[in-house]
Amino acid sequence: MKLSYPKKAALVGGLFVAISGCTTTYIGQKIEPNGTLSKPAGGVPFVMTRPEYTLNIAADTVEPTKAVYTLTATYVPDASQRFTIALDPGLLVNGKFDLDFGDNGNLTGATSTASTRVVETFGSVVGLALKVSALLDAGDTLVAYKAALNNNQDSRCTGTAPGSKGPVKDELKALIENLEAEAEREVGDKINAKRLRAELVGERLHYQSSAQRDCMSAVVNAVKAVQEDPAEKSYTTALKALETVAKDNAELSLLHSQIKAEVGALNDESLQKIADGLAGKPPPLDKALAAAQAGKQFVQFRLTGRFGRFLAGMPPDVWRARHLGSLERSLARCQVESVLGKAPGSSCSASSVAALKLEWANTLGETPVATRLDKVDLLLAKVPQPAATRRDGESAVGAHIKLREERDKLQARIDQARTDLLSKNKSVAMGAEAPKGAKVEARSNVAVTLVKKSYVDAVNASPASFKGLPDFVLVLEPDDRGGVVALPTPAGATK
Numbered sequence: 001m002k003l004s005y006p007k008k009a010a011l012v013g014g015l016f017v018a019i020s021g022c023t024t025t026y027i028g029q030k031i032e033p034n035g036t037l038s039k040p041a042g043g044v045p046f047v048m049t050r051p052e053y054t055l056n057i058a059a060d061t062v063e064p065t066k067a068v069y070t071l072t073a074t075y076v077p078d079a080s081q082r083f084t085i086a087l088d089p090g091l092l093v094n095g096k097f098d099l100d101f102g103d104n105g106n107l108t109g110a111t112s113t114a115s116t117r118v119v120e121t122f123g124s125v126v127g128l129a130l131k132v133s134a135l136l137d138a139g140d141t142l143v144a145y146k147a148a149l150n151n152n153q154d155s156r157c158t159g160t161a162p163g164s165k166g167p168v169k170d171e172l173k174a175l176i177e178n179l180e181a182e183a184e185r186e187v188g189d190k191i192n193a194k195r196l197r198a199e200l201v202g203e204r205l206h207y208q209s210s211a212q213r214d215c216m217s218a219v220v221n222a223v224k225a226v227q228e229d230p231a232e233k234s235y236t237t238a239l240k241a242l243e244t245v246a247k248d249n250a251e252l253s254l255l256h257s258q259i260k261a262e263v264g265a266l267n268d269e270s271l272q273k274i275a276d277g278l279a280g281k282p283p284p285l286d287k288a289l290a291a292a293q294a295g296k297q298f299v300q301f302r303l304t305g306r307f308g309r310f311l312a313g314m315p316p317d318v319w320r321a322r323h324l325g326s327l328e329r330s331l332a333r334c335q336v337e338s339v340l341g342k343a344p345g346s347s348c349s350a351s352s353v354a355a356l357k358l359e360w361a362n363t364l365g366e367t368p369v370a371t372r373l374d375k376v377d378l379l380l381a382k383v384p385q386p387a388a389t390r391r392d393g394e395s396a397v398g399a400h401i402k403l404r405e406e407r408d409k410l411q412a413r414i415d416q417a418r419t420d421l422l423s424k425n426k427s428v429a430m431g432a433e434a435p436k437g438a439k440v441e442a443r444s445n446v447a448v449t450l451v452k453k454s455y456v457d458a459v460n461a462s463p464a465s466f467k468g469l470p471d472f473v474l475v476l477e478p479d480d481r482g483g484v485v486a487l488p489t490p491a492g493a494t495k
Helices: 118-133 137-151 168-187 193-204 210-245 250-264 268-278 285-312 316-340 350-364 367-382 391-422 453-461
Strands: 002-004 008-012 015-019 025-030 044-059 067-088 093-101 107-116 448-451 472-475
Touching: 137 168, 137 193, 137 210, 137 285, 168 193, 168 210, 193 316, 210 250, 210 285, 250 268, 250 285, 268 285, 316 350, 316 391, 350 367, 350 391, 367 391, 448 453
Parallel strands: 448 472
Antiparallel strands: 002 025, 002 472, 008 015, 025 067, 044 067, 093 107
16 A cells, blocks of 8 residues: 655746655555565565464353354464555655564554645755855845935935935935945955945934924825835736636646735846746747736835835834934944044034933933932042051042942943843844744545545646646555465365
């Protein structure tokens, strides 16, 4: 007997791939009298059994003169029926195989448990390619957002905010450029530097005035009206055209499902690979090419819009976390300048540093604690640390200890508040996100259909020609070699 799982097919990177390794079967061979096998593949040897009959004769309990005959069958190993059994798991299946044997080496039970490996196998086959191709997603999204900002002609971006010297969008462009310079200094020449720099900018970028927030909202509106919505309409139209011609075509049907899935995952790089694989193909594959190209365009605009929507509508705690980090980086630069000397055009004057510290405390939400901490530091600097042996120094030592204890408590509160706030910073993914696997639904009493081997071969050869395929099939392959055969009937006797 063979227990088989029907073969499946999938589309990877624009190529139609038949996954013939999805079939898991029990396979067995008969061991010839000389111990050889017809095929090199081995397996676990076992013997079949044959019945031996015995007859018991006893007196009837009611009428002792009557005999009661009881026929008993005993199954004993049959040396002429020796076989091997093995489990042949498919490429995309993890198999567990349990065999139970009797005292004489006869097979009494066989159980196999199979679990799919489709996700992990696909991950090893195409995951690396997709990972490499997606390395620049964050950089591409940032470039697209900067272009949308630069081209925006809404008055909320072209106007000048109070106290500003130029258009609001110029302020935002300068802010992004400063963050890019920061990221470049921090990332350096690391592998995937472009992506890492863009992600750092994405984690730190935030509006610093209501006018800048209004301009960010204007960018979102423009991207949606001018780019996202028209691109989505074009994609929907192209996908519908593909669906129409894919009804009776298995390859186009798989392409339709794959394109739709990649658009849902916002994976523009995978859509580009599908389009590359379809370039120059004859109709009706041109419908799939058009859908993949339209899907990629839509995904790129959707990524830009999603990033913009997050910037314009980020939660207050996220904004505070980002602003706190920005202030800390500014204070750190000023501290470096205080040691190495001020850079040309530096804004690190004493009054500027004091203003940064006050804004930092306000953003943290612990202004009274920060103010008291500064005061304690000043007092500690003034309190002498006399020798403990001097009588007049005892009070000074006690005051110093109390101030130090108070400072430690204040600093602990500041550190905890800072940690809590910075942990609330979140960023929207600037590229395709990893797909989330659906939870497996437990099923019981799943029907297994008995079929011939020719049925499985026909389905595997042309899966699109069959409808209503069973989930599981049991293929029976009779093998008459070595079967139990009755002894010949002696001449003149009856059996």
